[in-house]
Amino acid sequence: MADFVAKKVLFTSGKGGVGKSTLSTTYAKLLCAQGFEVLMIDCDVSLRTLDIMLSVSSMVLYDWYDIVEDNVNANSALITTDGPKLLAAPQGEISVTADDMKKLIRTYERQFDYIVLDCPAGVGPVFDAVLAVAELALIVSTPDNVCVRSAAVAAGKAADAGVESRLLINRFQKNITFGGRALNIDQVIDATGVQLAGVIPEDRALVLAMLNGELIDPNSKGVKAMERVIRRLNGEQVPLKI
Ligand SMILES: Nc1ncnc2c1ncn2[C@@H]1O[C@H](COP(=O)(O)OP(=O)(O)O)[C@@H](O)[C@H]1O
Ligand SMILES: [Mg+2]
Numbered sequence: 001m002a003d004f005v006a007k008k009v010l011f012t013s014g015k016g017g018v019g020k021s022t023l024s025t026t027y028a029k030l031l032c033a034q035g036f037e038v039l040m041i042d043c044d045v046s047l048r049t050l051d052i053m054l055s056v057s058s059m060v061l062y063d064w065y066d067i068v069e070d071n072v073n074a075n076s077a078l079i080t081t082d083g084p085k086l087l088a089a090p091q092g093e094i095s096v097t098a099d100d101m102k103k104l105i106r107t108y109e110r111q112f113d114y115i116v117l118d119c120p121a122g123v124g125p126v127f128d129a130v131l132a133v134a135e136l137a138l139i140v141s142t143p144d145n146v147c148v149r150s151a152a153v154a155a156g157k158a159a160d161a162g163v164e165s166r167l168l169i170n171r172f173q174k175n176i177t178f179g180g181r182a183l184n185i186d187q188v189i190d191a192t193g194v195q196l197a198g199v200i201p202e203d204r205a206l207v208l209a210m211l212n213g214e215l216i217d218p219n220s221k222g223v224k225a226m227e228r229v230i231r232r233l234n235g236e237q238v239p240l241k242i
Contacts, residue, residue: 006039006112008105010134012158014150016121018142019170022210023200024118025053026226027138029083029216034230036113039078041104042089043130044120045096051088053210054081065090067107068100074107084116096125098132105133122150123157131161136233139194140168143183148191155194166197168229173202174242185242198229199242 011024021044028038041064042050051057062077064087079086087104105115117130131137137158141151151167158165169188176182189196200206203222216223228238 004113005109006105006115007136008109008115008117008134009136009138010043010117010119010130010163011138011140012119012127012130012154013121013140013147014123014152014154015141015147018121018140018147019168019200020121020140021049021053021118022206023138023140023168023170023226024116025050025083025210026206026216026223027230028114028116030223030226030230031114031116032083037111038084038114038116039087039108039112040084040116040118041087043117043126044089045094045126046089046091047120048089048091050086050118051079054079054083054086056081056086060088063088063090064104065094065096065100067104068096085112096129098129101129101133123154127154127157128161131158131163134158134163137163137165138168138197139165139192140170141188141192142171143169143185143188144178144181145183145191148183148188151194152192155192165194166233167192167194168197169199171202172199172242185240196240197232198225199240200225200229201242 011020028040031038062072066072139155141147155165201221205217205220206222209216231238
């Protein structure tokens with residue numbers, strides 16, 4: 001058994017549909033391409049999506065709640081994809097506690113270099129449970145007032161739980177201001193109060209990769225932006241390219 005344990009990184013946002021699953025999947029695939037063993041846990045209870053984004057929905061037999069409840073052994077629930085391994089989200093109404101999440105993570109943390117937890121939108125009980133196991137929260141926000149306000153709430157909860165946060169500004173469009181309603185990068189950073197890890201542009205290639213579960217296009221702007229995010233999170237000084 002390895003003597004290291006996986007680094008646990010969660011993706012969250014106050015608001016839905018801002019790109020958590022897209023960016024967490026891209027992040028996980030890039031780490032795999034660098035040779036790391038990565039586990040993705042779809043934490044969007046009842047709204048399972050990562051199996052589709054990773055093109056393995058027909059392979060889902062069990063979900064991670066089966067591990068919490070000791071219904072199956074650890075390997076049976078793991079789904080193999082071209083990139084990360086996946087634990088699918090449970091469907092239906094379940095209540096998840098911090099102890100459940102800790103048990104789940106203990107089951108897998110010595111098998112992987114990274115565990116990527118894709119959270120549901122908002123700051124409900126699942127997010128609280130995931131905060132109990134995560135070391136880093138990547139807060140995803142699009143550059144608009146509604147999204148930054150809810151991102152700030154999520155970041156506040158992470159801080160209360162003692163989890164470090166970094167900001168990903170997603171779907172940024174340099175020359176489009178939506179009549180002055182879109183926020184610039186400094187405004188998003190100020191409004192969320194979170195240190196920036198990267199700015200990811202609007203990028204159709206990211207959308208297509210998720211729709212078809214395809215390999216990500218290493219030359220697309222969105223993928224390159226996520227590569228720079230990974231380097232910054234590793235402590236490198238990488239200039240912001242927009
Ligand atoms: N950088 C991006 N450029 C273009 N479309 C994006 C980008 N990020 C996300 N999207 C699109 O936004 C929608 C919501 O993304 P998703 O990752 O499912 O969000 P969430 O997990 O936060 O609900 C999807 O249609 C996705 O393809
Ligand atoms: Mg999602």
